[in-house]
Amino acid sequence: MSGHIAQDWEPVVIRKKAPTAAARKDEKAVNAARRAGAEIETVRKAAAGSNKAASSSTSLNTRKLDEETENLSHEKVPTELKKAIIQGRTEKKLTQAQLAQLINEKPQIIQEYESGKAIPNQQIITKLERALGVKLRGKK
Template sequence: MSGISQDWEPVVIRKKAPTAAARKDEKAVNAARRAGAEIETVRKSNAGTNKAASSSSTLNTRKLDEETENLAHEKVPSELKKAIMQARLDKKLTQAQLAQVCFTRLVVQT
């Protein structure tokens, strides 16, 4: 029994050190202010957003504003729309069947 001994050294149990996210918490910042610590807070311009290309978008916006050319798609005349619809109805096809015959997907345009 001589191999058994007791350890009488004091053991100090502490909480984990705060993580970086916890140090940036508003409560932690306020506690540091009350303690008199120097604090520098900087907010990143696009932090927490999905605007990675926002700096280049301002350049593109300026270019688009300076553009004077009319870039509109040509519109399909309503006579063509009605002719396609009438031909489809004459053959007793649904829109889905017509799309399948034309080897395309059915896309409803409003």
């Protein structure tokens, strides 16, 4: 046995899928009409290949949203909680970044809680209570 490896260097040509019989038939008819000198008019369908069922239900959803009068918004951090976090942090002489590191969260989260922009998360509030030694929830 020899240790030679043969390589096949023949070019490989990849082509698009061949047109279907119906498409070829239409194409032949169009070409024949062109040769005969007939005027050919092409029509482009506006919503071809779209999901019409989904588009009709959209108008229903939009109407429901327009009729909705209730003001929906996320729950924000209450003022008492903001003040308690700030007070507890300053008593321990911690910066927002140091407190965030203590509870394994990003400094941005502490900043959001203290500014009142955060959406309250019970797990984070529990971590803050442990780190600051202050009760932040329930009766004080």
